[in-house]
Amino acid sequence: MYFCGVKEVKSISSTQNPLIKKILLLKEKSRERKKTGLFVVEGVREIELAQKGGYTIKTLLFSPEIASSFSSNPISKNPTIEYIQLSKSVYEKLAHRGTTEGILALVEGKEHPLENLQFKNPNPLVLVAEAPEKPGNIGALLRTADAAAIDAVLIANPRSDLYNPNIIRSSVGCVFTTPVGMGSTEEILQYLKHKSITIYCAALTASKNYVECNFQGGSAIVVGTEASGLSETWLQHSDQNIIIPMQGEIDSMNVSVSAAILIFEAKRQRGY
Known part of the structure; x- marks a missing residue:
């Protein structure tokens, strides 16, 4: 997958990577989401709606074996986002849905007073x-x-x-x-x-x-x-x-x- 305007795309191939462990905690624990101010969004439509709703996407993680069609999306061309390529096995460890598009994101939460x-x-x-x-x-x-x-x-x-x-x-x-x-x-x-x-x-x-x-x-x-x-x-x-x-x-x-x-x-x- 090619990300226009992105100089560097990191790669993770181990489920023991600290970031992968952090993402699993964010998915499972409310206190981790509150402590870090981050949460996980899975799927192209959901990520697009988060961006449309004014949420800040911090990190986009993708499996190129699954997410080949995402490179034309505007989110995939944002130089302020950190992009990380995952092996298929690592992505499947993180993903909840079986029919997923190979994309998930770390997003900054909001307050709701x-x-x-x-x-x-x-x-x-x-x-x-x-x-x-x-x-x-x-x-x-x-x-x-x-x-x-x-x-x-x-x-x-x-x-x-x-x-x-x-x-x-x-x-x-x-x-x-x-x-x-x-x-x-x-x-x-x-x-x-x-x-x-x-x-x-x-x-x-x-x-x-x-x-x-x-x-x-x-x-x-x-x-x-x-x-x-x-x-x-x-x-x-x-x-x-x-x-x-x-x-x-x-x-x-x-x-x-x-x-x-x-x-x-x-x-x-x-x-x-």
Whole structure:
């Protein structure tokens, strides 16, 4: 593989190389990601979305036996990135996906304070997820948020590191495309009230059918965990509890499915 404008491409052929051990730690340990400020992104699309989202790519690692088509990509011509060629066996040690493109990157993480969020929409639509813990669900929520082009996802009392590889993978890179804010439940409640955003809590009690609600003004759709739902604090500060009527034997759905239904109803009302 040829990298235009790159003077030097290093090579690694041993899984005992210190950098390879570091990358494995970054994939496996949240504390290592927090300590170094780095995380791992695998796949061409995900790396491109990270760059598009304003993330800094520090190192690009590739297996030339697999990634032969990547040399035409703009990322492959960036002289500020360190490029490292891996043997196929080393790359396979690092890669999670079997159908991967032979590319992964070390990327610099970002902070996600609420005050950094800026809404272009005067009536923003945001999704709030309280204490989500399953990376797959978080990734699915972020993917839905991107699909609907909502204004932000707010994570209250986060239990999972946003740069967990399973979140990146299940979001198909949408963790990089949607503005994310993090804080405690109390901080997010204060933020929403300051922004005059109406709070709609998905809950089973004292609830109104979601299709009967008006989401055209600034709206926050708030979802909890599948196991325990929303905390009492959210329910106490809810402007309106909302429900998706069930027609079968169960009384709830997967949180990402429920959020998608609610979000796209809000988008429908807004004429999108």
